[in-house]
Every structure is written in C-alpha cells, then in structure tokens.
Amino acid sequence: MTDRILVLGASGQLGQAFQAEVTLLPQPVRQLFYFIPRHKLDVTDSAALKRCLKQYAPTIIINTCAFTAVDKAEQQIALAWQLNEKLVAELSDFARASGAALLQFSTDYVFNGQQTKPYTETDMPAPLNQYGKSKLAGEQLMLDIAPAGLILRTSWLYSEFGHNFVRSIVNQIGQGNPLQVVNDQIGSPTYASELAALCVGLVTAAGFAERFASTQLLHCAGQGQASWYQLVQEIVRLTGSNIAVSAVSSKQWPALAKRPAFSALSSEALTEQLGLSLPPWQDSLASCLQKMGLSE
Template identity: 40%
Template sequence: MKKILVTGATGQVGSELKVLAPRYSQLDWVFADRSVLDLSDFKAISKVLYEIQPQIIINCAAYTAVDKAETETELADILNHQAVAVLAQWTTANDCQLLHLSTDYVFDGNSSTPLTEAAATGPINTYGQTKLAGEQACLRENPNAIIIRTSWVYSAFGANFVKTMCKLMQEQEHLNVVNDQIGSPTYAADLAQAIVTIVTHPKWQAGMYHFSNAGEISWYEFVLAIQEIGGFNCQITGIPSADYPTPARRPKYSLLDKSKIATTFGVQVPEYRESLAKCMALIRVNSRN
C-alpha cells in the first residue's frame, strides 16, 4: 500500500483531498497541517518525513496571500521556494515521488491565447516570483517531479473568492468587479480529483501540467455566474483594473491550456459553471448546519 503525504492539509486542495481519500482506500493517506509539518523549519522537514516515510508527497502547502507577499517577501520565498527545494531534495534522496502545486501567476499576462506548459514565464508580482522560483527548484532538485499549475482556486472550505462574493452580495446592493483580467476558475474538488487520477495512474509521467476548469471568463463574468446561481439581488458593475489598484499587480490574461493533463492522464476537465453550481450548493448546505 502506497503511503501518500499531503502537506497543507487544511487548505482548500488539502481539504478536498481529505474528502476524496476514503474512496481510495488502497492508498495510505497522511494529512499534515502546519502543526505536524512546518515548512518554514527546514530541519524539522527532514525529521518529520523520515518518521512518516511517504512514497508520494503531494505538496499543497504555500504562501498564497498575494497582496501581503509584496511586504512579506521573505516568508513567501521560504514557503513557496526554499521549502519546495528541501522537499524535492528529500524525495530524490529517498526514492519518493513529488507532486507540487503552482500557479498561473508565474505568467506576465500578455498572452491572448491559452497558455501551454511551454509558454514563457515572467511573473509580475512577488507571489508569482516565489512560485516560479519554487518550480525551478523543484525540477532542479527532483527532475522526476510533477508540477500542476492552477488558477483562481475556490471551494466550500476556508476563505476564497466565491464565499466572499456570496457574503458581499447578501450584504450590499452594489459591487464593482474587475472585468479586464481573463482566466478560468478552479473548483478545488476538481483539482483534487485530477491529482488522485494522476497518483493512481499506472505510469508516473514527470513534468509540468496545467489544470483549471473549462471556460474563458473575467472576474466580472465569474461574479455574474455566482449571482445567477445564488439568486442574489445585487447590482454588479464591471470596472478596469486601473480603477481597483492592489499592492500586487495581476496578470491580465492567464487562461491555462489543459490539453496535456487530459491526454496524458485521462484527467476530466469539468466546465466552470457546472463545478461552481456544485460548490455553491455545498456552501448553502454548510451555512445551514
């Protein structure tokens, strides 16, 4: 029985993997949050990994506060880059497979066509820079690793864009939402299923992969979909990014091409509205309980 260690176990993707785990009882799942595995303590990483002795590590842990990363640069780099290098070194030395999650923010946003895994990177904020450095360290220290870039992740767990918008549309009569940043959202449950499909696939095929839900939308269009599915009575106005300045710049276009992950592993790529409706139904149920 293969032992799988999931880092960042209380995050959105880690939480969704925990939901899926009982369906894959042929695997021995270990879920580690920061209290078990603190990725900012490099000496402790090796000690904990030797104790657990995983055969696969799924690294869902990351520093994801995009705007705060502009001032907490060192911490973002420790978690998104340096810790990844330590994990990659350990997995290489101990014959362990590594699957690491990255982000669409490694791109500069200047494309106008869906981004393949071979597209040129050029992050425009600190978060993206630290995640790109993590990718590079991962592949340098463990060329047999799998990296999955994803985008706009949301779920019924924790704090995220969908839950925030649901709350705001019930509290406010009018919202302004950026309409000139294009990409596709990712339901963390779909990403978790993609990850499990990969780790249970007969052949481990190392390299870079992209995953998000199908569809090409702006944040504004995403909010309109949330509004429609939720039946919220709130006026939504699309505005340019220039009218909503943030500490960290965002890529204007970061739509990911998912064809490689689909053809290599047979991963399903659900349409974004279908997944959004599933997630919002869960959020409604959870809010009643």
C-alpha cells in the same frame, strides 16, 4: 510495495479539498493517506520538516503548502519565497534521495498576461509579482533537482473551504451590499475539489512514481475563461440573487501586486498525455455552490 501518501498543508483550502475527496475512497485506500495540518508542522522549520519526512517515510508527497496571498507577498517577501521556493527545494531533495515522488502545484501567475490565447506549457513565463516569481522559482528548482513527480499549474482556485474569491463574494451577497468587480483580468476559474479528485485518482493509480519518473509540468484548470466580473455574474445568477453588480477596471481597484490581464490556461496537454480534464468552469461553479447549499 504499498504507497504511503503524505499531504502537507492539510488545513489550507486545497488540503481540505484533498481530505474531503479521500473520505470518499474505500477504507483500505484511505489508510494510504496521512494529512499534516499547519498546527502540527511548521514547514518553514527545516529540522522539523526533516523529522516529519523521516517519521512518515512517504513514497508520495503531495505539497499543498504555499504562500498564496498575492498582495501580502509584496510585503512578506522572505516568507513567500521560503514557502514557495525553499520548501519545494527541500521536498525535492528528500524525494530524489528517498525515491519518493512529489506532486507540486503552481500558478497561472507565472505569466505576464500579454497574450490573448490560453497559455500552454511551452509559453515563456514572465511573472509580474513576488507571488508569481516565487512560484516559478519553486518550479524551476523541482525541475532542476528532478525527483520523480508532477507539477500542476492551476488557476483562480476556489471551493467551499478556506478563504477564496467565491466564498468572499457569497458572503458579500449575503450582506446585501452592491458589488464592484474587476472586469479586465481574465483567467480559468478552478474548483479545488475537482482538482483534488483528479490528483487523488492519479496518486492512487498503480505506478505514479514510474509514470512520472522525471518531473513533468502540466496545466490543470477549469475549462474556458472568465473575468472576475463574469465569475461574479455567474454566482449571482446561480444563487438567484438580485444584488447589483457593476464592472470596474483594475485601475479603479488599486492593489499592491500587479496582476496579469490574461492568464487563462490551456489544459490540452493534460488531456492528450493523461486522458484527464476538468469540467467547464460554469459547471464546476454550479457544483461548488450546490455543495454550499446555495444552488439547485
């Protein structure tokens, strides 16, 4: 049977990255994908979501929809939970009933940041904010409902698409203003285009649903770790900018949501089980900036 692959959230950062990767595929494979942007489907409308799923009858669902604004999630709690928990439950229910497989994404912010070595899949989640709590709840519901599928936890996503930290810094560099950047939060920067490419390879390989007949949870992030300050230093170096960058503590940069001090992810299980990995974060950042026309 030929797969029908439905990508929800196609207008977001990760959704746009998926669209760009799919355009690189041969035409017969491209035709397996159906992209649904936000303006064509309000995923918080359960009836509209059911109609969409019935219309497309997907064999694989890729859910790139999420409420990812960490501070706003502290204020718009109901909407954050609707997108990060309820939607995942509804998609899981559909997948289990129809025999479809679900590819879902989660976050390093399910951890509290109290350890000093990269988190593995066996480490105990303990989120500090509504974003992390709602994403963890979505994970747990998918695991409980147990459709065929895969949950990939990732970290500090950026790309040439949408709103993200790297694009924001590039814009500020363009304005010539000195930068103050937090140096006491550490994670694993991940290039969304490389994450999307890895996932496109997974879902277009034969037997995705059989391979993940019961839901698996794996980490998939850029190799290595960095602070926000180190990430900005690398952007400045790669772009040849001479802008001044100073390090500040998170206490000097107050935010609504508490963030983990350390949330780097280990993707060793992904490599061991699937033979897949993403590049070191420095190489990925260079690739992204090159695509943006900002680095050789």
